[in-house]
Amino acid sequence: MSNQLAVLEQAQNTFVDLAVKFGPKAVVAILILAAGYYIGRWVGRILDRWLARLSLEPPVRLLIVRLAHLVVLGLFLIMALQNLGVDLLPLIAGLSVAGAGIALAMQGVLGNLAAGFIIIFTKPFRVGEYVSMIGVEGEVQDIDLFTTKLSHPDRSIVVVPNRKIVGEILHNYGRIRQLDLSLPVARAEDLDRVLALVSEVVKASPRVLAEPAPIVGVAALADKSIAIAVKPWTSVADYLAAGAEINRAMVERMTAAGIDYPGAAREIRVVGSPVQRAVP
Numbered sequence: 598m599s600n601q602l603a604v605l606e607q608a609q610n611t612f613v614d615l616a617v618k619f620g621p622k623a624v625v626a627i628l629i630l631a632a633g634y635y636i637g638r639w640v641g642r643i644l645d646r647w648l649a650r651l652s653l654e655p656p657v658r659l660l661i662v663r664l665a666h667l668v669v670l671g672l673f674l675i676m677a678l679q680n681l682g683v684d685l686l687p688l689i690a691g692l693s694v695a696g697a698g699i700a701l702a703m704q705g706v707l708g709n710l711a712a713g714f715i716i717i718f719t720k721p722f723r724v725g726e727y728v729s730m731i732g733v734e735g736e737v738q739d740i741d742l743f744t745t746k747l748s749h750p751d752r753s754i755v756v757v758p759n760r761k762i763v764g765e766i767l768h769n770y771g772r773i774r775q776l777d778l779s780l781p782v783a784r785a786e787d788l789d790r791v792l793a794l795v796s797e798v799v800k801a802s803p804r805v806l807a808e809p810a811p812i813v814g815v816a817a818l819a820d821k822s823i824a825i826a827v828k829p830w831t832s833v834a835d836y837l838a839a840g841a842e843i844n845r846a847m848v849e850r851m852t853a854a855g856i857d858y859p860g861a862a863r864e865i866r867v868v869g870s871p872v873q874r875a876v877p
Contacts, residue, residue: 626677633673637666655724660742661717706743712759713742721762727770727833731761734768736833750837773806774836778827779816780847783857788815788823794854795825798846804839805829822859 641662648658717740722728727736728747733755735747745762747755782791792813799811809830816826827847831839851858 623681626680629673629677629680630670633670633676636673637669640669641666708760709743709758712763713740715763716740716745716759717742721767722769725833726772727774727836729768729770731757731765733757770833773809773830773832775828775830776836776840776843778840778843778847780825780827780851781819781822781859782825782851783859784821784823786823786856790854791825791851791856794850794856795827795847798850799827799829799843802829802839802843802846804831804835804842806831819859 644665645658645662648661716722722737722740724737724740728734733747733749735749735755737745738748738754739746743759745757745759747757749755780791780795796811796813799805799813805811806829811829812826813828814826815823817824827843829839829843
């Protein structure tokens with residue numbers, strides 16, 4: 598029993614010595630971390646206002662602000678460890694070796710990270726714009742440091758690694774798209790009347806933009822028909838619906854006006870001599 602009391606007393610004395618020796622330092626370290634947290638938030642708010650002037654996308658701004666907050670907090674963490682008397686040189690050396698191994702194992706991830714920064718600062722496209730690249734297309738929904746998410750017209754989501762985008766051919770349609778419709782009419786029809794009717798149909802569509810002005814004109818000539826090009830501009834969201842509505846409206850308007858559609862021309866040739874019937 599006396600041995601147990603001696604052990605407990607020794608443990609108590611050791612705890613008191615450690616509390617006296619490291620207690621103030623631990624309190625100061627906690628205060629340093631608390632100050633780093635609030636200073637990081639303050640730096641983040643200032644950085645967010647500055648980034649807003651650069652017209653960066655909200656997800657990108659949020660990501661950069663969080664990274665800045667973590668960097669400030671990391672600096673104060675180093676200060677707290679130094680206050681506790683922790684030797685940072687071996688720790689930094691160990692982290693450097695571990696970082697080199699992690700970098701070799703995560704080359705693809707780091708490539709996406711570097712490409713993400715390039716996309717963020719060069720801004721080849723923005724959220725809400727319609728783009729086509731590396732065999733996929735869609736409306737840009739989100740841009741982060743590693744991937745870019747596209748909303749496909751069939752409402753699926755296409756996730757593209759950023760390293761696949763940088764250095765490749767990119768077609769950015771912006772926030773509007775141009776329809777490419779065609780209306781064939783018979784050569785015998787009054788061309789000016791047809792063009793006027795098509796223009797009326799296009800202007801009457803609520804999905805068609807007034808600017809840029811729609812294009813209506815002769816696209817091609819065939820033996821028995823004339824192809825009328827119909828190329829109005831719509832928003833990205835109205836692209837598919839506008840095409841279907843304008844095609845239907847043109848059919849109804851041409852039918853009501855008695856405009857004739859050319860039938861499909863087919864030429865049949867019989868090659869060879871005719872079959873001779875045997876004479877009895």
